[in-house]
Amino acid sequence: MWTWSRTGSSLVPTEAVRNATGTLHPFMSVRVRYAPSPTGSPHVGNIRDALFKHYFAKHHGGVNILRIEDTDRTRYIPGVEEEIVDSLNWLGIEFQEGFGVGGDHGPYRQSERKEAGIYAREIQKLLESGHAYKAFDTSEELAEMREFQQINKQPIGYYGGVWRDATPAMVEQAEREGKPMVIRLRIPRNDTIVIHDAIRGRIEWDSNTVDDPVLIKSDGMPTYHFAAMVDDHLMGITHIMRGEEWISSAPKHAVLFDAFGWERPVFVHCPVINGKDGKKLSKRHGDTKCLDYRAAGYLPRALKNFIALIGWAPGGDRELMTDAEIAEAFDLDGLQPAPGVFDLEKLRWMNGWYIRSLELESLRSEVAAFVERGEWREYFGRPTDDPELLKKNQATLAGLETLALGLSGDREYAGAAIALEQERVATLADFGEATAFFFQDEPPMDEKAVAKWLTVPHARDLFESLISFLEGPAPSGPGADGHDGACPSRGVKVEECEAFIRGYGEKMGLEKMGPVVHPVRVALTGKTVGPGLFELMSLLGPSRMVRRLRRLL
RNA sequence: GGCCCGGUCGUCUAGUGGUUAGGAUGCCGCCCUUUCAAGGCGGAGGUCGCGGGUUCAAGUCCCGUCCGGGCUACCA
Numbered sequence: 001m002w003t004w005s006r007t008g009s010s011l012v013p014t015e016a017v018r019n020a021t022g023t024l025h026p027f028m029s030v031r032v033r034y035a036p037s038p039t040g041s042p043h044v045g046n047i048r049d050a051l052f053k054h055y056f057a058k059h060h061g062g063v064n065i066l067r068i069e070d071t072d073r074t075r076y077i078p079g080v081e082e083e084i085v086d087s088l089n090w091l092g093i094e095f096q097e098g099f100g101v102g103g104d105h106g107p108y109r110q111s112e113r114k115e116a117g118i119y120a121r122e123i124q125k126l127l128e129s130g131h132a133y134k135a136f137d138t139s140e141e142l143a144e145m146r147e148f149q150q151i152n153k154q155p156i157g158y159y160g161g162v163w164r165d166a167t168p169a170m171v172e173q174a175e176r177e178g179k180p181m182v183i184r185l186r187i188p189r190n191d192t193i194v195i196h197d198a199i200r201g202r203i204e205w206d207s208n209t210v211d212d213p214v215l216i217k218s219d220g221m222p223t224y225h226f227a228a229m230v231d232d233h234l235m236g237i238t239h240i241m242r243g244e245e246w247i248s249s250a251p252k253h254a255v256l257f258d259a260f261g262w263e264r265p266v267f268v269h270c271p272v273i274n275g276k277d278g279k280k281l282s283k284r285h286g287d288t289k290c291l292d293y294r295a296a297g298y299l300p301r302a303l304k305n306f307i308a309l310i311g312w313a314p315g316g317d318r319e320l321m322t323d324a325e326i327a328e329a330f331d332l333d334g335l336q337p338a339p340g341v342f343d344l345e346k347l348r349w350m351n352g353w354y355i356r357s358l359e360l361e362s363l364r365s366e367v368a369a370f371v372e373r374g375e376w377r378e379y380f381g382r383p384t385d386d387p388e389l390l391k392k393n394q395a396t397l398a399g400l401e402t403l404a405l406g407l408s409g410d411r412e413y414a415g416a417a418i419a420l421e422q423e424r425v426a427t428l429a430d431f432g433e434a435t436a437f438f439f440q441d442e443p444p445m446d447e448k449a450v451a452k453w454l455t456v457p458h459a460r461d462l463f464e465s466l467i468s469f470l471e472g473p474a475p476s477g478p479g480a481d482g483h484d485g486a487c488p489s490r491g492v493k494v495e496e497c498e499a500f501i502r503g504y505g506e507k508m509g510l511e512k513m514g515p516v517v518h519p520v521r522v523a524l525t526g527k528t529v530g531p532g533l534f535e536l537m538s539l540l541g542p543s544r545m546v547r548r549l550r551r552l553l
Numbered sequence: 554g555g556c557c558c559g560g561u562c563g564u565c566u567a568g569u570g571g572u573u574a575g576g577a578u579g580c581c582g583c584c585c586u587u588u589c590a591a592g593g594c595g596g597a598g599g600u601c602g603c604g605g606g607u608u609c610a611a612g613u614c615c616c617g618u619c620c621g622g623g624c625u626a627c628c629a
Contacts, residue, residue, distance in 0.1 A: 035629090036629090037628080037629050039628080039629070069629070071628090071629085072628055072629065074628085075628065075629080139627080142626090142627090146625095149554095149555095150554075153554055153555080154554085154555080155554085155555045155556075155625080156554080156555070156625055157555090157625065180627090182627055184627095197558095200558070200559090203557075203558080205556070205557075206556085209555070209556050209557090210556085211625085214626085214627050216627085217627040218627055219627075221627085223626095223627070223628085223629090224628075224629050225629095228629085243623095244558065244559085244622090244623070245558095245622095245623050245624070245629095246623095246624090246629095247557060247558060247623075247624080248556070248557055248558085248623070248624040248625075249624075250557095251557095269558085271558095271559085272622090272623085274622080276563090276564085278621060278622065279621095279622075280622085280623085306565090309565060309566080309577095310565065310566095311565095313565085313566055313567070315567070315568090316567065316576085317566095317567070317575075317576045317577075318576095319565090319566090319576080319577055319578090320577095336565095336566080337558080337559065337560095338558090338559050338560065339558095339559075339621095339622070339623095340564085340565065340566090341563095341564060341565075342564090342565095343563090343564045343565060343578070343579085345564080345578065345579055346564070346565065346577080346578045346579075347578095348578095349577090349578060349579085350578085352590095352591090356591070421590095422591095423589095423590055423591050423592095424589065424590045424591080425590090498587095501587080512587080513587050514587060514588085516587080517587035517588075518587075518588070520587090521587075521588065527588090527589090528588055528589075529588055529589035529590080530588070530589065530590095531588095531589090531590090532586095532587075532588090533587055533588080534587085
């Protein structure tokens, strides 16, 4: 049966409706909220939370709300709000309402809501109905209580010391004495508290194992328990989606909704993302900050696609999906109960796939934007204890500096170099090292490569022939890309390079071109790996090639 | 200690009583090829945490157990 109740300015379905499947009546608009607290830059776990809500709201044509939960003054870090917005914008996570967007349920920052008297007004209702009570315990008393419970192997927590059942006279006296005071929620005793989680189904607690949570702190600020639930109700939130670490607080929140006489939203406790060791994601597991992935050269669409697939699956074999496809497929039934592990290797593969799928023009602008943003300087320049990683980072850094220089010079040439390496990179940062040789007058030579291919008997003759071919009459005018720094009038086409190499091989009576191709590649690039030789030669152009060949003679 | 959640290849996962337990990544091999990639093909990798049931039949249902994780703040 579909019945409705009006709460605030939003329609909320009744308990019976929501408990059944966690799905909503088609007329009911989904409203979810992403509510970070500005205590640190968003990490991948936070952002995954935001992403799920983004897709869920999008799937149902609902509303995603951004709310800042800054009720903990001691942990507030200035500037983090900007990083939150930056992260969200980078990934293209949209909000139809909230902080920085506006809407009818503001303000959307909890400290401002506190100033507006919202929590004071709401707590008054609970005090009057007897669902909340004032407690004057000192922190020393509370510590003592816990110690006692510990020793006596009792459940630890505030189950109502003297204050839960204090007489009005006691309370009055404590207030007169100006004792520090908190307001706690009165959890009913000898009862069973049941919630219906959309992923796990029914979860129940003996109410005697649920302690009385603080609702208002002694500094007058609301706790998360209070502020988040009050705001969720006032903002008409239909689904409380959050990490599974909140399950143990859920009975408190359920009781709070009941105490107000409010309809309970659907609880959706999403699986979290863990590190390789199965523990909460932390610095030990590598990069946790969302924006680190931008600095490291990952594409937002790859990160989104990858992260969406941890803890959620569309069913079947689909993996590579566009944003629209994910939104289309995203629903509660695809959510997994078990936590997932962040696998960087798979992210790298997926990022490479998205880089390869980029049109040439977007590829060039993505790389240029990445290089110009310059976040990689700080990222790859970070100190590390791992000597191998340090070496890798330094190489990446050097390559990127070279690319940056190249990009600031002949942009078209740089763009062509980037295009030639598209298939060989996993991240945007990889383009630095991959394309460096295009911009270096004398690219560093790999020792092994030199030992193997520059010592062949025909090397000298090969290079001399190449030089005379390049300095000889132009077979066809400007090269493939019309570029040749020193001799703008003369380039070489890809086919001409191929013809020369093959011709030389045939002269030697070779079947396979390896003995010709490899020495030339090493001479020109210093490496044994890279793009197709003929393409690379054409791009380099005669004068660059001649210069590089001459130094070897 | 108490309460709660979880458990399918290393990792992400498909799977809702009958499948040779499928896909992806990573790893190995082959093909393609001027190298490296990419791509194509193939392989190794799972006693579905374990033990009991229920059933003709269990990864799928029930019970127990083990292991892992979370919470146990005037933090979120």
